[in-house]
Amino acid sequence: MSNRVSESEQFVMEVLWQESPLSSQEVVERLKAQDWNEKTVKTFLNRMIKKGVIGFETQGRKYLYYPNIEREEFIQQESNGFLDKVFKGNVKELLATFVQNKQLSKQELDYLKTLLDKEQG
Amino acid sequence: MSNRVSESEQFVMEVLWQESPLSSQEVVERLKAQDWNEKTVKTFLNRMIKKGVIGFETQGRKYLYYPNIEREEFIQQESNGFLDKVFKGNVKELLATFVQNKQLSKQELDYLKTLLDKEQG
DNA sequence: CAGTTAAGATTACAGGTGTAATCTTAACTT
DNA sequence: AAGTTAAGATTACACCTGTAATCTTAACTG
Structure with missing residues (x-):
């Protein structure tokens, strides 16, 4: 179990x-x-x-x-x-860590911003 | 070691x-x-x-x-x-998972968007 | 100085994990 | 039917981890 x-x-x-x-x-x-x-x-x-x-x-x-x-x-x-x-x-810290330490393409960044907007409702 | x-x-x-x-x-x-x-x-x-x-x-x-x-x-x-x-x-998938499954406050979302913008340079 | 503390060192022990080898036996081959 | 394969079951074994208890001994106490 x-x-x-x-x-x-x-x-x-x-x-x-x-x-x-x-x-x-x-x-x-x-x-x-x-x-x-x-x-x-x-x-x-x-x-x-x-x-x-x-x-x-x-x-x-x-x-x-x-x-x-x-x-x-x-x-x-x-x-x-x-x-x-x-x-x-602390999710915020986690996300910040990954965003800042990993190379993200413009497409990925845009996609993530869209996600954040969606969350914002 | x-x-x-x-x-x-x-x-x-x-x-x-x-x-x-x-x-x-x-x-x-x-x-x-x-x-x-x-x-x-x-x-x-x-x-x-x-x-x-x-x-x-x-x-x-x-x-x-x-x-x-x-x-x-x-x-x-x-x-x-x-x-x-x-x-x-896959960082994108990771970030998406956390953004979508954790409750984030408006402040946190804004902060994260700022981070993404900064990354965008 | 002798006794007591208490700090770190050593030992214990079970359960999980990586990494297989060996055992049993049902199924395939000839 | 007898022999061979190969699938799963069992066994092995060392190292890591959680969780302490016991051992040694230096330091404090009276």
Whole structure:
């Protein structure tokens, strides 16, 4: 229930959010950039099942895995955790930090201003 | 060298960034909201020394601790890590997520727009 | 000086994580 | 049917972390 997704497991989640259900072999393939041993990926899948963050359907002797949690929801939680942990909940400071330390194109800046206007209602 | 600051240790860092050098007892006091046993805080200080993220001066039989890393730098690293991990480096998406999911006051929105304008140069 | 404190050092211990190797066994092959 | 594969299950193991308790010993107290 309360068990969370580790950093490595998150890569697996991303794969399944992209497309599912997938066999472990397919997950392994889509993660080859990570350069993990197949056994390692299997371990992650196993643990994630136990944690309940993914589920599976059986297909013959193999499992087809799928996510049990929404990406949006997950991002939300991670974001809030980060906000609290690093910025003590101060969104303004967080936003300022990113705006000032990351190069943003004119298009992106405009887009963000539009967003702020929309928020202003 | 490469060892990082854990979540609990970060609370200790915050205290020392606020004011330093401090004795372990002073650190414990400033962390009473955390409701940690004194021994626990001492453990953190000890580990942080070993990790090299804080240092100390001796004063009689006790140590006075101080940070070895800058808060700004730390925030930067944490922020970049989070950006990459959760948003795959897409700052725009990150900013949009926070702007849209957090309640921001008119003042904050105005301030942020000013920031964006400044970025626009 | 002898006893008591209390500071830091060391040890403890379980749960999570990264990183696999080995075990079991159902399914595929010949 | 017998052998081979390969999928998931189990086991391994070290390091990190949270959470302290115990050990040593220098400093303070009377």
